[in-house]
Amino acid sequence: MQIQFLGAADTVTGSRHLVTLGGQRILLDCGMFQGYKVLRERNWAPLQVAPREIDAVVLSHAHLDHSGWLPRLVQAGFRGPIHASTATRDLAEVLLLDSAHLQEEDTRRANRYGFSHHAKALPLYNRADARRAIAKIVPLAAGRRLAIGNVEVTLTPVGHLLGASSVALTHEGRTLVFSGDVGRQHDVLMPAPLPLPQADVLLVESTYGNRSHPSGDTAPAELARIVRDTVHRGGKVLLPAFAVGRAQALLLLLQRLKRAGEIPDTLPVFLDSPMASLATALYIRHRRLLRVPQREIATLCDGVRIVADATQSQRLAASRYPAVIISASGMATGGRVLHHLKALAPGPQNHIVFAGFQVGGSRGAHLVAGATQVKIHGEYVPVRADVSALEGFSGHADADELLAWLRLMPRKPAQTYVVHGEPEAADTLRLRIQDELGWAVRVPQHGEQVTL
Ligand SMILES: [Zn+2]
Structure with a gap:
C-alpha cells in the first residue's frame, strides 16, 4: 500500500490523498486549496501524478475543499468514475457549478477592471468543465460495498454535512480508512458520526485538533x-x-x-x-x-x-x-x-x-x-x-470529540496520519493521539509519499 499526500497535508484545504492498493490508484477527495494566496496558487499546479493514471476518485463529501478540483482533474485527462454518496453527488452538483460560475465572474471582473496581476485572467475552470466532472459521479449508498478492481470501498456516515462519509478501502484483509470531515456529537442538523470501521491505516482530520467547542450549546x-x-x-x-x-x-x-x-x-x-x-x-x-x-x-x-x-x-x-x-x-x-x-x-x-x-x-x-x-x-x-x-456553531468535531470517537475503534491502527489541519492543530492532535491513545501517529508533509 502506498499513500501520496497531495493536499490537506499542511493545511485544512485541498484534500487529496492518492492511495495505490491492489494495483489500483484511487484518489480520496479532489479538493480545492483555499485561503492564503500561496495555497490558492497550488490550484494552478498540475497534480504530481498524471490524472489519466488514476483509476477512480472517492469523495468523502461535497465541500469544495474536498471536491472543488474535480473539474480541473477531468479537464487534465482523468477518465475514471467518481464515487460518492447520493446526497454528496446532489450537493456537489450545486457546489461545483457555483464554484465555476464564481470563477468565471471573478475572471470577467478582473479583466474588466484590470486588477488581475496576469495579463489576461482565466478561470481555473468553467461551468462546462464542472458539468463534465458532475457527469462522472456514480452514487454509492452508505454501507454498500463497491469493488474497484479487487479493492472494496465502503462509505460510513460521519455527520458534518449532508452525505458526508468516511471512506474505507480494503484489499486482502488490510483496510485503510479516511475519516473525511468529522461532525459533532450534537450538531443542529446532522446525526452524530458513526464509529469508524476497524483500520490498519487511518487518515484523520484535525481542523479543530487544538480547540474545544464551548460546553453546552451557547x-x-x-x-x-x-x-x-x-x-x-x-x-x-x-x-x-x-x-x-x-x-x-x-x-x-x-x-x-x-x-x-x-x-x-x-x-x-x-x-x-x-x-x-x-x-x-x-x-x-x-x-x-x-x-x-x-x-x-x-x-x-x-x-x-x-x-x-x-x-x-x-x-x-x-x-x-x-x-x-x-x-x-x-x-x-x-x-x-x-x-x-x-x-x-x-x-x-x-x-x-x-x-x-x-x-x-x-x-x-x-x-x-x-x-x-x-x-x-x-x-x-x-x-x-x-x-x-459564533462559537460552537461549527460543523467539525473538536479535539475531545475526535479522541472520544477514535477510542471507539476496536483495535489500534498500525499507523495513523493526521491530515486536514493548520500545522498547530494537526500537531496538537498528533500528540494527544500518541499520548492518550498510544497509537503510532504522524503528520505527513505536503507531497510526501509513504509505503506501508
Ligand atoms: Zn467539510
Whole structure:
C-alpha cells in the first residue's frame, strides 16, 4: 500500500490523498486549496501524478475543499468514475457549478477592471468543465460495498454535512480508512458520526485538533442576543454562511428563536444566495438523513424571503431597515455576501456574524481577527460594524470529540496520519493521539509519499 499526500497535508484545504492498493490508484477527495494566496496558487499546479493514471476518485463529501478540483482533474485527462454518496453527488452538483460560475465572474471582473496581476485572467475552470466532472459521479449508498478492481470501498456516515462519509478501502484483509470531515456529537442538523470501521491505516482530520467547542450549546443564546441588540439600534445582522450546511442550520436556529419569542417574530430574514436556496431544497429532499423532526424541516423556509436575483440583492444591500441576511460565501471570499459586506461593514449599527471555520488568509479570518478595513473588489472598505464568530456553531468535531470517537475503534491502527489541519492543530492532535491513545501517529508533509 502506498499513500501520496497531495493536499490537506499542511493545511485544512485541498484534500487529496492518492492511495495505490491492489494495483489500483484511487484518489480520496479532489479538493480545492483555499485561503492564503500561496495555497490558492497550488490550484494552478498540475497534480504530481498524471490524472489519466488514476483509476477512480472517492469523495468523502461535497465541500469544495474536498471536491472543488474535480473539474480541473477531468479537464487534465482523468477518465475514471467518481464515487460518492447520493446526497454528496446532489450537493456537489450545486457546489461545483457555483464554484465555476464564481470563477468565471471573478475572471470577467478582473479583466474588466484590470486588477488581475496576469495579463489576461482565466478561470481555473468553467461551468462546462464542472458539468463534465458532475457527469462522472456514480452514487454509492452508505454501507454498500463497491469493488474497484479487487479493492472494496465502503462509505460510513460521519455527520458534518449532508452525505458526508468516511471512506474505507480494503484489499486482502488490510483496510485503510479516511475519516473525511468529522461532525459533532450534537450538531443542529446532522446525526452524530458513526464509529469508524476497524483500520490498519487511518487518515484523520484535525481542523479543530487544538480547540474545544464551548460546553453546552451557547450559539442560540448568543445569536439571539446579537439579533436583539442589532435590531434595537436599527442595524442589520449579516450572516456570511457556507451555502451548504451552515445556511440551513442558521435558518433552523432563527426559526426556533422566533418560535420561542427570543427574537421578534416579524423580523425579516433574507436568504440571499441562489446556491443556499438550492441546497436547502436538497436538505429537505434528503431529510431522512437529518436528526431534525421531519415536520420541522418542512417549515425551514416558512416566512423566509428568498432573494431571487442580483438586482433584488443590491436593493436589499442598499435598504436601511433592520433585518437578518444570510448570504454566501461563508468566509466572504466571493459571492453576493461581498455586496452586503461592502454596504454594512462601514455602519457601526450593523453586526457581521461568522458561523463556521475561517481559513487563515480569507477575508472572514481577517475580519474575525479585528481588521479595521477589508479589501473588496479591489477597493478598501472601512470596518466599523461589530464582528463576531459564533462559537460552537461549527460543523467539525473538536479535539475531545475526535479522541472520544477514535477510542471507539476496536483495535489500534498500525499507523495513523493526521491530515486536514493548520500545522498547530494537526500537531496538537498528533500528540494527544500518541499520548492518550498510544497509537503510532504522524503528520505527513505536503507531497510526501509513504509505503506501508
Ligand atoms: Zn467539510
